[in-house]
Amino acid sequence: MTCAELLIRLLRDTYGVDTVFGIPGVHTVELYRGLEGGEAAGIRHVTPRHEQGAGFMADGYARATGHPGVCFIITGPGMTNIATAMGQALADSIPMLVISSVNRRDTLGLGQGRLHELPSQQQLIAGVSCFSHTLLDPCQLPEVLARAFTVFRSERPGPVHIEIPIDLFDAPVAIPSQWQPPMLYRPAPDPRGLAQAVDWLTAAERPLVLLGGGCVDAPGAARQLVERLDAPTVTTINAKGLLGRRHPLDLGANAALPAVRELAANADVILAVGTELGETDYDVVFDDGFALTGRLIRIDLDAQQLVRNQPPALGLVGDAGRSLELLVERLPHPMHKGGRGRTALALATLDLVNDPAFMPFVPLYAVLEAVLPEAILVGDSTAPVYAGNHLVSQPAPRRYFNASTGYGTLGYGLPAALGAQLGQPALPVVALVGDGGVMFTLSELATAVEERLPVVILLWHNAGYEEIRRFMDAHGVERLGVDLKAPDFLTLARGFGCLATCVDSPASLSDALASRPLDGPMLIEINAAAWQKNLIQTGKQ
Template identity: 60%
Template structure:
């Protein structure tokens, strides 16, 4: 997180603080906007309503950009995509009641994937809370509903509390396991005077550092290993340099979760990929005498997506995680280190630099990785290889592309086959909470976060129908996102799942509209393609557009044109 650190910036904040202290007309809602500016917030997603208009009173005069989605779920997914690209919290202004229940799915996805998100909502006036009087947008306990989807959910009972509660939120985002935070402000508190409120951002705590003794123990364990393996997750996304140095020093094969793709560069000889659910990679992990798991839940959707319980760790397990409780879930460690991944890996590297590499291990990791990758690739079926060609076409035609995926067949294939060139370049909703409709709004958020990079939303026809109106949001916000629509005319993956279990498919062959006509009606460019050659030319054309481009690929046509 970047905070004001120059004399000028701090002076500006001090001036605002003085002005706010002396001007009785300033409200809590206006102070909130100034505080968010101080914490580096540049964009807010929300749909104004009668219960939130007072949050907007100070927005026009601020430096914060407001983006209006067409549904609060879209606001949450946009904030999620923005946060995954920047590492900073995505911020939403959400109305009481239905606005909050609408955004709940997006908050749950962010919670499952440890994504920083700040959701600021209104709520009924303090004297009306929990009254059951049937007030507009009333819930029995809005705060209670969202406590389970957040690091914390707080009801602001006085304007004076605001700086402290925001400081707690940004401490979570900066210094702990990042997850959504919900702050609800009663209608009478939003308009309350903010006299004397200190609105400069506070100094946030440092991320937890590893105990020196635990680092020494981990170094001893790893340096003595003959067959070490590293399992890295999204919690290590800021530690690419340290992870690479450690892997090369240990000559250890490295597997990456979906949210960790890119931590080792494409083609690195120690990169296994994200195939922990496949037999060949499971065998590699099972034969390791020491496994280092860093910033990973060791959860089902990264290690057992085939749901057979076949992933096993037989060697000693060293775990590093910023969340102490997570260290005790799924696989119990022989050595547990509560620490920020970057700090802990840097300390491990520093310790191991003082020791000579184990000669018996020289070259073992690269040879084992090459054999594993070859065996994995040999097992891919024709549809998987054809969809791999689709993703390879995207990355070759659009250098530096960020691919934001939904729950759709090419994304499932890419989770196995694709090696991202850099961190924060491949993410999707098929892991963790696993929702549909994520890709389009999350892609909008990603493009807003990285306007100079190409961003592709890879989504299926079923998922796109969940959040299709967000095309209007992208046009309105002038976000030239590329939407690559994989159309198999229904819920194809679920249909296949039902057939494999001898269940007559019901509810999966849904009506599919004319997406090209719909996209053009929203003001987007739109085209249908069937081959890699045409796709490349249309991708290049799309990068020159100032509006979103929808490129439809019909699955059957692609498979005919691009056999394995």
């Protein structure tokens, strides 16, 4: 068979890939020969309208399913286009496999002005990937793919890039004798370190637990551990739903707010598992005010991460899920540390539903929970998402994620929601976007219509970049470039063949959601000014 055909067979039969995102190009036509038969061949190909959209779709698919998102991308501009999506995935440890073409082997690095030529495509992408590899011998393809999936399954995941010269796609290659991937296990912490952690946690009077996105595959162990420790627990944005909806020990992703900061500063032992302790989770007010004075125990799959941001008293290298399970085994009996009371007091002090910054969005999320309680909420960087990071509580992990953390790109919400819907077709999916950010990837409405994906797009229309307006005002900078002329979103959506409507109150939003189609997308535009005016008139704000 050819190298391209072998690639498809390995992805499908060895690694269980069922969906690929890509835009065919003249450099990748031979790669698509291996995809003949479409879904009947076992792999669904989805064509976005921009390579950045392909990357965001793969990201959303991976976050919703836990399986790597896979992209087929053309040489040169295709790779520069997808680099932003790879940067977002790298920042949030999202498994993504990007297979690209590159110019013929005999022309690499010569600068001859070939179609799509870059001086070094591999060097360009190395900075937004766990590794980038140029395949020079088709017989090495099984080994390189095995390396990629080892990253996804056995260490801190992220994007991996494999580029294949166009003269290798149709090169003949022998069928490998071994088709099955190796059985892989992620590492567990040293037993002596676990014993030390248990001793400290048992003796603690005011323990605190910090759980990050690395824990999302172990919700049962996470709940058992925090309940046995009776410890207030911060679940970061990417860990929402880990303890279930409104668990009595869950402080949510509110580490940057004063009541939780005070609780953290007073904790005598802190256990942080699978979290970077980065500013977009713990310091969204950007004043470096999240201080830990007690003994800090950190557990992470990435050894270097153990000493970033907050220095630990005890650092353990290991998989978050396995570590949680081992700690539960060593802590068989529930303790009584007053954790539920401390959690309740902190949440009551925060009083999030009456915080003026969040109040416009309290009824929005109340409607979503009432009408679509099982929905996956996928967000861009936009006002409802900033509030939702604090307000939202989900019934399970992998049901809430957005681009407001880490890399913080715009344009993520819509395509990532499409990827999530493709990965979890049985669950409702809602994209939370703003009128500014959605313009980056609005063309992906065409993909949603073509694939008949029943995604709800909630578009918060506040006529520009509201977050940047506030920052300019706060710093005494005259507003420039932030008050945007918006298009007629309803007309645009309908032009794509997407059902569209506008709402200005919680009641009208509820009605619109209840009538959403199940065989295609629906765009619901929320007029921010009218929404807030109605809330004031009805006494809800």
